[in-house]
Amino acid sequence: MLSSWRALYRLLQDRDPAMKENPCAGLKAPKAAKRLPSALSPDEAVRLVEIPGDEPLAVRDRALFELAYSSGLRLSELAVARCGSRRSRDGRSARLGQGREGADRSGRRARRSRRSARGSPVRAGHARTPIPKAMFVGRSGKRITPRAIERRLAEWAVRQGLSRHVHPHMLRHSFASHVLQSSGDLRAVQEMLGHASIASTQVYTHLDFQYLAKAYDQRAPARQAQEA
DSSP states (O other): OHHHHHHHHHHHHHHOTTOOOOTTTTOOOOOOOOOOOOOOOHHHHHHHHOOOOOOHHHHHHHHHHHHHHHHTOOHHHHHTOBTTOOBOTTSSSBEESSTTTTEEOOOHHHHHHHHHHHTOHHHHHHOOTTOTTBSSBOTTSSBOOHHHHHHHHHHHHHHTTOSSOOOHHHHHHHHHHHHHHHHOOHHHHHHHHTOSSGGGTTHHHHHHHHHHHHHHHHHOHHHHHHHO
């Protein structure tokens, strides 16, 4: 609305030389409230990634979602993940994603997911010669697309009984929030997410406080006494 008023008075001043004052000059727009990123609860995240069954697509999707949740990878990073990624100096963590030379973003559970992906029946049966190192492929044998990942994640969220829409970035938010809740190490979360600035990571401290406040409300002695 303020932008519209500014444009109107600029137009009026251009057309009417007698109009000297612009009542919108110096007015600042109010700051919009910052929206916190949506994250799954630990129970919801576990339920989502524990996809049942040994069907080829189920095996692939389980590995895909486990890697996304346990590494905090971006959607674009998931889609281009390759087998045989470069390892860190300790020989245990695969170097994936953005950030300074790629961050050590893959822990023990993620490494298990990567092994599952490499041995996935979908990849073994359909991967074509031009993309032999693609970690996740579809029925066509081509590298899985970001849109396909989004669609599969939304479908599995419904099948697994989650009551809200789940998108890939929500898994990244969940990863960051849960690591911060368990460790309290904001700098480590920054490195894991590949953020260049700590300011980008600080939003997860608000999610952490939100989680603690909710847990307190559920377990506060006064509430328990009232319910009793």
